[in-house]
Amino acid sequence: MELRRLVPEDLPACSDLAESRSWQREEKKWELLLTHGEGWGLFDSGGLAATTIVTRYPELTSISMVLVAERVARHGHARRLVSHVLDTGVSTLFATPMGRPLYEQLGFHAVGFTDIHAGTFTGPISDISHIATRDDLDDLVALDVKVTGLTRPWLWESLLATGSVRVSDHGVAGTWPVPGQRTIIGPVIADSPADACALIADCAAGVESVRVDVHDPEVVAFVRRNGLESWGTPTWMVRNADRLPGDRTRYHAPLLQALG
Incomplete structure (x- = not known):
């Protein structure tokens, strides 16, 4: 089985x-x-058989998209791929119940969870935020570094260019509309759970279908009370560190679990 880098031409197979x-x-x-x-990716005579993606930040690496085709399942391919991208630094990932035992064997331990929620938001707009502009980029990046501990200006540049970012006096929230699918809400950075709820309401009100991955009990209760349903609760795990960097009490939702 051939191991090689994935390229844009592999996207349909992924x-x-x-x-x-x-x-x-x-x-x-x-x-x-x-x-x-x-x-x-791992490739066999049937084509793409397994994948993983690693996003490297100066502070850590985030591992995602660990997938194995049914025809080659349970042959150690996920272990091979994840082991290939691991290094001596800090790594993080989200684990399903099926994948968690493997990651624990590879040195990861649980540090939290996120509860995936999706559906049509039925609550009213809070009207406490406004749309950010390119002029806000430096402030968005600086806040992200402080709260998540991750340096990723490209993430905010992408949101400002292809999605939107809403800013209030107590936090920020991004939205990423995916054609033909749900609008993803995140990252959500807020001083308190109540502030996070208000930002989510501003992002979700009037949108046909949204997804937001949250963990704080107050925020979970809020999105469920307003029409969103739980789709699962993956475990947030880390390797080579006791905890994730930054002030995570203010990090209420990622844009994508794959991005940390």
Whole structure:
């Protein structure tokens, strides 16, 4: 079985593999991750058999999109791919219940969780925020570094260019509309759970379908009370560190789990 870097021409095969394992196709997500990360695939006579993507920040690496085709499942391919992208620095990922035992064997430990929520938001707009502009980029990046501990100006540049960012006196929230799919809300950075709820309401009100991955009990209760349903609760894990960097009490939702 051949191990090689994934390239843009592999995007359709990546989406096909995801769909075969009951994931959404999410072509735009794969494209974003491969543009700013490093993708690896295992190929056999049947084509793409397994994948993973690693997004490298100065502070840590985020591992995602660990997928194995059913025809070659349970042969150690996920271990091979994840081991290939691990280094001596700090790594993080989100684990399903099925994947968590493997990651624990590779040295990861649980540091939290996120609860995936999706649907049509039924609550009113809070009207406490306004749309950010390119002039806000430096402030957005600085706040992100302080709260998440991650240096990733390209993330905010992408949101300002292809999505939107809403800013209030107590936080920020991004939205990424994916054609033909739900609008993703995140990152959500807020001083308190109540501030996070208000920002989510501003982002979600009037949108046909949204997804937001949250963990604070107050925020979870808020989104469920306003029409969103839980789709699962993956475990946030880290390797070679006791905890994630930054002031995570203010980090209420990622844009994508794959990005940390």
